[in-house]
Structures are given as C-alpha cells and as structure tokens.
Amino acid sequence: MSPDSGTNVVWLGSPGFPEAAHTALGDPQLRRNLRKATTTIRDKRLAVTGELDDWEQLREAGAATKRHTLRHLDRYLLRLEDSVTKAGGVVHWAADAAGANRIVTELVRATSAHEVVKVKSMATQEIGLNEALEQAGIRAYETDLAELIVQLGDDRPSHILVPAIHRNRAEIREIFQREMGAWGRPAPDGLTDEPRALAEAARLHLRDKFLRAKVAVSGANFAIAETGTVGVVESEGNGRMCLTLPETLITVMGIEKVLPLWQDLEVFLQLLPRSSTGERMNPYTSTWRGVTPGDGPQAFHLVLLDNGRTATLADTVGRQALACIRCSACLNVCPVYERTGGHAYGSVYPGPIGAILTPQLVGVEHAATLPFASTLCGACYDACPVKINIPEVLTHLRAEVVEAKRAKRRVPGAEALAMKAATAVLASPRRLSVAQKAAALGGRLVSCKDVIGPLPGPLHAWTDARDTPAPPTESFRAWWQRTHPTGADS
Amino acid sequence: MRIALFITCFNDTMFPETGKAVVTVLERLGHTVEFPLAQTCCGQMHFNTGYRPEALPLVRGFAKAFADYDAIVTPSASCAGMVRENHPLLAQQYGDAALRAAVAEGAPRVHEFTELLVDVLGVTDVGAYFPHRVTYHPTCHSLRGLRLGDKPLALLRAVRGIDLVELPAVDSCCGFGGTFALKNAEISTAMLGDKMRNVVSTGADVVCAADNSCLMHIGGGLSRLRTGIGTLHLAEILASTQGDAR
Ligand code: SF4
Numbered sequence: 001m002s003p004d005s006g007t008n009v010v011w012l013g014s015p016g017f018p019e020a021a022h023t024a025l026g027d028p029q030l031r032r033n034l035r036k037a038t039t040t041i042r043d044k045r046l047a048v049t050g051e052l053d054d055w056e057q058l059r060e061a062g063a064a065t066k067r068h069t070l071r072h073l074d075r076y077l078l079r080l081e082d083s084v085t086k087a088g089g090v091v092h093w094a095a096d097a098a099g100a101n102r103i104v105t106e107l108v109r110a111t112s113a114h115e116v117v118k119v120k121s122m123a124t125q126e127i128g129l130n131e132a133l134e135q136a137g138i139r140a141y142e143t144d145l146a147e148l149i150v151q152l153g154d155d156r157p158s159h160i161l162v163p164a165i166h167r168n169r170a171e172i173r174e175i176f177q178r179e180m181g182a183w184g185r186p187a188p189d190g191l192t193d194e195p196r197a198l199a200e201a202a203r204l205h206l207r208d209k210f211l212r213a214k215v216a217v218s219g220a221n222f223a224i225a226e227t228g229t230v231g232v233v234e235s236e237g238n239g240r241m242c243l244t245l246p247e248t249l250i251t252v253m254g255i256e257k258v259l260p261l262w263q264d265l266e267v268f269l270q271l272l273p274r275s276s277t278g279e280r281m282n283p284y285t286s287t288w289r290g291v292t293p294g295d296g297p298q299a300f301h302l303v304l305l306d307n308g309r310t311a312t313l314a315d316t317v318g319r320q321a322l323a324c325i326r327c328s329a330c331l332n333v334c335p336v337y338e339r340t341g342g343h344a345y346g347s348v349y350p351g352p353i354g355a356i357l358t359p360q361l362v363g364v365e366h367a368a369t370l371p372f373a374s375t376l377c378g379a380c381y382d383a384c385p386v387k388i389n390i391p392e393v394l395t396h397l398r399a400e401v402v403e404a405k406r407a408k409r410r411v412p413g414a415e416a417l418a419m420k421a422a423t424a425v426l427a428s429p430r431r432l433s434v435a436q437k438a439a440a441l442g443g444r445l446v447s448c449k450d451v452i453g454p455l456p457g458p459l460h461a462w463t464d465a466r467d468t469p470a471p472p473t474e475s476f477r478a479w480w481q482r483t484h485p486t487g488a489d490s
Numbered sequence: 491m492r493i494a495l496f497i498t499c500f501n502d503t504m505f506p507e508t509g510k511a512v513v514t515v516l517e518r519l520g521h522t523v524e525f526p527l528a529q530t531c532c533g534q535m536h537f538n539t540g541y542r543p544e545a546l547p548l549v550r551g552f553a554k555a556f557a558d559y560d561a562i563v564t565p566s567a568s569c570a571g572m573v574r575e576n577h578p579l580l581a582q583q584y585g586d587a588a589l590r591a592a593v594a595e596g597a598p599r600v601h602e603f604t605e606l607l608v609d610v611l612g613v614t615d616v617g618a619y620f621p622h623r624v625t626y627h628p629t630c631h632s633l634r635g636l637r638l639g640d641k642p643l644a645l646l647r648a649v650r651g652i653d654l655v656e657l658p659a660v661d662s663c664c665g666f667g668g669t670f671a672l673k674n675a676e677i678s679t680a681m682l683g684d685k686m687r688n689v690v691s692t693g694a695d696v697v698c699a700a701d702n703s704c705l706m707h708i709g710g711g712l713s714r715l716r717t718g719i720g721t722l723h724l725a726e727i728l729a730s731t732q733g734d735a736r
Pocket residue numbers: 275323324325326327328329330331353380383384385386387388
C-alpha cells in the first residue's frame with residue numbers, strides 16, 4: 001500500500017467512533033429522521049425479498065460469483081481492459097487516490113472544460129475527486145438529488161444510497177433556498193417543503209447543467225470482462241442524462257466491481273434493487289460499451305482504482321468486504337447505525353460495511369475503533385445480498401487492532417492487562433473458584449438490597465444506566481460440590 | 491447418554507440458579523447430569539474483544555474438561571456458538587494437530603439447552619407450571635447465531651399456566667454486545683432504552699431469554715427504572731413447578 005493510499009477514505013480529524021456517536025445520540029431530530037428512514041426501507045426490503053422463492057439461491061449465486069471473480073481478479077481485469085479498448089474506450093490504472101485524481105484532472109483539462117457533471121459514485125467520494133478537481137479550477141456538480149443536498153449544504157454524506165438521510169424536508173428546503181443561487185439557477189420563489197416541490201426545484205436547477213456539460217464523471221456498479229460493458233443502476237434518471245448527453249465520459253471504478261459475464265447480471269440486477277431500495281427493479285439501468293459513433297459520448301475513459309484493494313485481497317478473511325455491491329441493506333438493518341447515523345463512522349463508507357471496509361483500505365491503526373462499533377448482532381450478515389459475513393470480519397479485524405497495539409507499545413495497556421489477568425483466572429478452576437468467593441464478598445460490600453447501583457471509576461459506563469445483581473454467596477460449582485460430594489466428577 | 495453441563499463462567503459466578511434449573515429439568519426428564527469440575531470458560535469475551543491468543547488456553551481447557559461426554563449442554567446461546575464456531579477457528583489458527591482434532595470432535599457435541607431438549611431429546615413439554623405473563627426476547631446469538639428459531643417458544647408454549655405475550659420489534663438487538671456495552675456505552679444504553687420500552691409495552695411480569703448476559707443488561711435497566719418487571723432465564727421457567735416468579 002502506498003503511503004497516501006486511502007487517505008481520503010477516512011475524514012481527517014474525525015474522533016473515534018464512541019466520541020463521534022455522542023453528538024448524534026444527543027440529537028433527537030436526527031434520531032427520529034434515521035429511525036423513520038431505516039425502518040421504512042427495512043420493511044420494503046423484507047417484502048420484496050420475501051416474495052421470491054429463490055432469494056437464498058440468488059444470494060448464494062451472487063456470493064459464489066464474487067468469490068470466484070476476486071480469486072481471479074487479475075485475469076478478469078486484463079480481460080476487461082482488452083474488451084473496453086476494443087470497444088473504443090481507454091482504460092487507465094490508478095494505484096491510489098492521488099493517482100486517480102491526477103488521471104481524471106488531466107483528462108478533463110484535455111477537453112478544456114471547466115466543469116463536469118457527476119453521477120452519484122462512492123469511488124469518486126472515496127478518492128476526494130471533487131476537492132481535487134476544485135484545486136485544478138474545475139467545478140464538479142453532483143446531480144443525484146441526495147448528493148446535491150449534501151453538496152449544497154457543504155455537508156458530508158451519511159449513507160451509501162441516501163447520502164442526505166440525516167436531513168429532513170424542512171432542512172432541505174432551507175438549503176435549496178440559501179445555496180442554489182450560488183451554484184446556478186436559484187430555487188423558485190415560495191418553495192415549500194413538499195417532496196414534489198423540492199424535486200422540481202432540483203430538476204430545474206440541474207437541467208441547465210446537463211444541457212451545458214461537456215464532460216461527465218461517473219462511478220460504476222459493474223463492468224463486464226467478457227464484453228467491456230459498464231453499467232450504472234439508479235432511480236432518478238439524472239445518471240442517464242450524464243451518461244448520454246456530454247461528449248466525454250470518465251468512469252472511476254474500484255477494481256473489485258468487475259464481473260466475468262454479461263449473464264452474471266441476471267443475478268446482480270435482482271439482488272441489488274431489492275436489497276437497496278426495496279424495489280423489484282430500479283427505474284434506470286444504463287449500460288454502455290466503449291463509444292458508438294453518432295450516439296452518446298464520443299470519448300470514454302475507464303479509470304480502474306486500487307486504493308488499498310489489493311492489500312485487502314491478500315487477507316483471506318477480510319477480502320469478503322470486496323464482494324460488496326453497495327446496496328446499503330446492512331446500514332438499514334444495523335441497530336448501531338440506526339442510533340448514530342453515518343457521520344460517526346468518520347468515513348465515506350459508514351455502517352457495517354464501513355466498519356469492515358474502511359479499516360482494511362486505510363490500515364486498522366487508522367480506524368481502530370470501527371471494528372468495535374458493533375454488537376455482533378448479525379443482522380447485517382442476514383441482510384447482505386452477497387452473504388458477506390460481517391461479524392466474522394469484525395472479530396477478525398478486532399484481533400488485528402489488538403495485535404497492532406501490542407506491536408506498538410512495549411508496556412501493555414489496561415485492557416490488555418485485564419484480558420491477560422482474566423485468562424490467568426479462567427484457565428484454572430481453582431483460581432476461578434477463589435475469584436468467585438472474592439466477587440461475592442466484594443458484591444456484598446458495594447450492594448444495597450442485593451443490587452449494585454451506580455459505581456465510580458471505569459465501571460460507571462455499565463452502572464450509569466443499569467443495576468447489577470450482587471453476586472450470589474454460593475457459586476454453581478460450590479453448590480455442586482456441596483450437594484454432590486462423592487460424584488464421579490468431584 | 492452421558493450429559494455434561496457446561497455452566498459457563500458467567501452463570502457459574504452470577505447466576506447459579508440457572509444451572510440448577512437445567513439440572514432440575516433434565517433430571518425430571520429422567521437423565522443424569524454430570525458437572526466436570528475442570529471446566530471454566532469458553533473464551534468468548536477474549537475472542538470477541540480481539541484477544542485471540544489469550545483465548546487459546548481456554549479452548550484447550552474446554553476440550554480437555556469435556557472430552558468424555560456424549561452431549562454437552564449449556565444454558566447460553568452465545569457460549570454454545572463460541573465453542574461450535576470459533577473454537578475450531580482458534581485451534582486452526584494457533585493450535586497443534588492434537589488440539590485441532592479434539593476440537594473438531596468435541597465442538598459438535600455442544601448443545602444450547604433448548605437445542606438439547608427439542609432436537610436431541612425430542613421433548614417440548616417438560617412438565618413446567620408458571621402462572622405469569624411472560625415475554626421472550628430472542629438474543630441475537632439465539633436468533634441469528636444458532637438459529638434456535640421456534641424451539642424456545644415451543645418449550646414455553648407447553649408450560650402450564652403461562653401467559654406468553656409477543657415482544658414488539660422482537661428481533662432487534664438489546665444493545666449488550668459484551669464489551670460493546672463498555673466501549674460504546676451510550677449507544678448500548680440507547681438500544682437498551684428501546685428494548686425496555688417494548689418490554690414494558692407487553693405488560694409482562696417477566697422477560698426471559700436463552701442468555702443471562704443480555705438478560706442482566708435488560709434487567710439492569712428495568713430495575714434502575716423501577717419497572718417491577720423481572721428477568722429470568724428460560725431454563726428457570728421450564729424448571730418451575732411452583733409458579734413462583736422471582
Ligand atoms: S456489505 Fe452487503 S449489505 Fe452491506 S452494502 Fe455491501 S452488499 Fe450491501
């Protein structure tokens with residue numbers, strides 16, 4: 001991994017997860033927005049996945065295809081390069097964020113355009129493309145409604161699919177009224193916070209940009225090695241505008257998005273919309289191969305982005321995260337995400353997938369609290385359309401965080417000492433029995449009517465909100481030994 | 491069949507009544523339960539917190555303590571899951587050939603209490619009487635880890651006198667998560683708050699589950715708020731013939 005790879009994946013200066021979550025938990029409006037949004041989409045997803053008899057087989061097929069492709073990624077990427085080139089596109093390889101940004105900037109400059117329209121894309125967010133373009137004097141306009149809200153509000157995305165999920169209608173109206181004028185066509189007078197009115201304001205604002213733009217930048221949901229077909233799946237049609245109207249199209253895609261065959265879409269175009277928006281089929285699916293004379297963009301560039309992915313691929317447990325199709329089902333079902341929202345994860349990839357992907361892309365030491373941002377409840381694993389065992393990867397990464405800390409400090413920290421001490425006690429039945437007697441005595445000293453109330457010191461995190469029963473005077477093993485004095489096991 | 495009880499270190503220390511209840515139910519069904527005194531802990535806390543090498547002596551100890559039994563029963567869904575899923579993984583990662591073999595042979599013999607009753611012994615009516623309003627919280631390890639499904643409810647439905655009420659948002663996590671409750675205390679508490687609201691809305695006298703760890707978390711909150719709702723391990727309801735709700 002090169003030194004700057006993945007630096008844009010995490011937002012610099014973000015506090016650890018527990019501290020960042022504190023802000024979100026203290027915001028009742030945000031918690032209401034999140035709860036409403038996540039529970040609605042959860043129910044929709046359950047309805048459309050439940051109606052298919054072969055949903056489990058589809059998941060298995062999707063997981064198997066991804067497993068196979070990742071195992072032979074080198075081969076499929078070369079095949080993709082070949083077929084895209086044959087179809088008239090140009091393939092560029094970017095080792096890291098800086099490399100990808102350089103490539104895109106130069107491509108835009110070569111067209112002498114000073115602005116680009118953008119299709120919603122995680123990969124370009126991951127590399128911080130908009131900021132890089134801005135430094136080169138090129139303005140990037142987000143055209144996805146939720147991305148537009150985030151961009152106008154000078155905000156950060158908090159969800160993979162609905163980046164402005166933390167905003168409600170009233171806030172959106174306020175952002176449109178305040179900011180649209182500075183970016184182009186202002187919001188209409190007397191704008192209300194009716195969803196229809198807000199969408200219309202965005203439509204008018206964006207139409208100017210679609211008609212004017214010479215260059216579009218997109219991500220990709222998939223690219224087919226066999227045919228060189230690249231595809232974007234969306235709901236609003238803004239993507240279709242960007243992909244067809246401008247003269248030049250630049251697509252930035254993580255290397256893990258390649259699929260072997262056109263036929264593989266049969267599986268993924270069922271898995272994605274049902275898991276993502278809870279729809280049977282999404283409204284717009286755009287696919288294209290290279291360039292077609294007289295139809296659509298006449299120059300097509302595909303930038304293949306590594307940015308920490310090959311390093312992730314080397315980890316046989318952690319590589320599952322690269323199978324992700326960015327549907328966001330794991331976010332929507334996650335009880336932790338529901339309470340904290342996306343910003344607490346301090347990364348463009350929030351929620352359960354963020355907790356396993358971000359630390360791998362940037363190195364566990366740069367996102368050490370993320371693998372612990374989960375109760376391991378497993379709801380994400382059940383929901384994931386490609387069966388990524390997120391809890392398994394989380395505990396795997398937790399072990400890596402602990403090992404990284406161990407390697408760095410010569411003196412073990414308090415937690416490491418406590419764990420070591422716990423092993424020492426728990427590895428011996430005799431020591432455990434002594435500890436149980438001490439606990440019973442200690443519990444009686446601090447308890448009142450058999451219940452332990454708030455305690456000072458490190459345990460306050462537990463006792464602040466919960467009473468704890470005082471340990472019983474007799475442990476189970478003591479009881480057993482008393483009542484089964486001559487048993488075979490005594 | 492030689493049945494050994496794996497009480498778990500947590501129940502051993504904090505909830506001995508649960509272990510006694512398991513013994514009571516199995517003896518009532520005509521089985522003899524043994525308690526290997528060499529047992530201690532499955533290492534779940536170490537594993538889930540990232541301290542894998544520290545868990546290895548516990549994996550070794552478990553394999554040794556339970557080598558001679560046909561079935562190992564435990565009143566903890568999360569510890570059963572730890573032994574079955576993660577002991578093989580730890581043995582693979584850090585152990586020698588002998589340990590790998592012992593774990594591969596022993597792990598499948600571990601059954602969570604309701605699994606033993608329903609799947610191995612084939613009973614759902616254990617002759618219990620418990621005349622109280624009860625709601626059941628399926629812990630995440632019961633629901634999505636071991637996939638206990640309907641087994642706990644089938645056992646509860648057969649209890650005489652019971653008024654079993656459904657818990658709203660039944661499949662949502664209570665927010666315990668082991669060391670999560672300490673590392674992310676505020677989020678844990680927020681999740682606990684929602685779980686308690688749902689429990690209170692059922693009007694139940696008792697909330698039960700297949701894991702005392704989640705129950706201690708839920709019960710701790712219910713007690714702090716003076717709701718008057720008690721928590722009881724499922725095994726203790728199945729052991730009851732007196733109808734005495736604690
Ligand atoms: S990890 Fe699975 S559920 Fe989460 S976004 Fe990726 S594909 Fe969807």
